Amino acid sequence: MLSLLVLVLAVPWHEIMGHGLAALLAGGSVTRIQVFGLQLSPTLAWTGIDEGLGFCGIGGVMSQTAAGLVQLAGSTSTLIAAIFAGSLLKISCATGVRRVLLGTMCVWSLDMLTFMLPSIGLRRYVVTGTRWSEPYDAAHLLGCDGPLFQVVVFATCLAPFALLFWPRRSDPSPRGTPTDVLP
Numbered sequence: 001m002l003s004l005l006v007l008v009l010a011v012p013w014h015e016i017m018g019h020g021l022a023a024l025l026a027g028g029s030v031t032r033i034q035v036f037g038l039q040l041s042p043t044l045a046w047t048g049i050d051e052g053l054g055f056c057g058i059g060g061v062m063s064q065t066a067a068g069l070v071q072l073a074g075s076t077s078t079l080i081a082a083i084f085a086g087s088l089l090k091i092s093c094a095t096g097v098r099r100v101l102l103g104t105m106c107v108w109s110l111d112m113l114t115f116m117l118p119s120i121g122l123r124r125y126v127v128t129g130t131r132w133s134e135p136y137d138a139a140h141l142l143g144c145d146g147p148l149f150q151v152v153v154f155a156t157c158l159a160p161f162a163l164l165f166w167p168r169r170s171d172p173s174p175r176g177t178p179t180d181v182l183p
Contacts, residue, residue, distance in 0.1 A: 003101075003104040006101055006104040007107060008036075010078050011035055011036065012040075012054065013108070014078050015054040015074065016033060016056070018077035019056035019058060019073055019074045020033065020056050020058075021073070022070045022077075023056075023059075026061050026066040026070055027060065027061070027062070027066070028058050028059055028060035028061035028066070029058070029060045030056060030058060031058065033055070034047055034051055034054060034055040036049065036054070037049040064141055065142060067141060068138045068139070068140075069138070069142070071134055071135075072138035072142070075111050075112035075115050076112065079108070079157065079160075082109035083159055083160055085105035085106050086102070086159065086164055087163060089163060090166065103164055106163065107160075109157045109158075109159070112156075112157050113154070113157040116133055116153050116157075117133070118131050118132055119136035119146070119150055120150065135149075136149065136150070
């Protein structure tokens with residue numbers, strides 16, 4: 001149940017910490033936020049999921065570069081969180097609930113990965129979902145080479161999974177056991 005909650009949090013993270021924060025940093029504003037059919041801003045209201053799982057309306061972003069960065073920030077924010085969680089999983093050697101939570105956050109990299117699928121001719125969820133690629137379109141706005149961007153993103157999206165399944169390092173010297181003994 002806790003893992004499901006962490007998975008669900010990826011959508012508001014994408015919209016608020018990704019698009020919303022990037023828009024504010026670019027000098028724009030957030031005009032509307034909708035997550036799972038619930039409009040959170042400017043007023044709380046049920047709007048349905050016609051716009052998809054999430055939507056963040058942006059205003060006042062003037063340049064093409066800023067617009068591209070704001071558009072790219074949604075999936076990038078979940079990918080960065082997934083890589084951070086995977087790294088923390090390896091560094092901390094977390095166990096129990098922490099390991100499950102960090103491992104579940106590693107799955108957030110699927111946000112970027114699935115949003116890139118339309119750039120190779122598939123739908124976002126292979127058989128359903130959008131036919132446009134938000135990160136790929138943003139990369140074009142930023143002047144990035146499309147095929148190179150695809151390769152970098154697909155490889156990067158696999159990193160959290162590699163961290164998730166990479167074997168844990170065992171500590172060669174237990175804590176409290178001296179390795180050097182003075183005569």
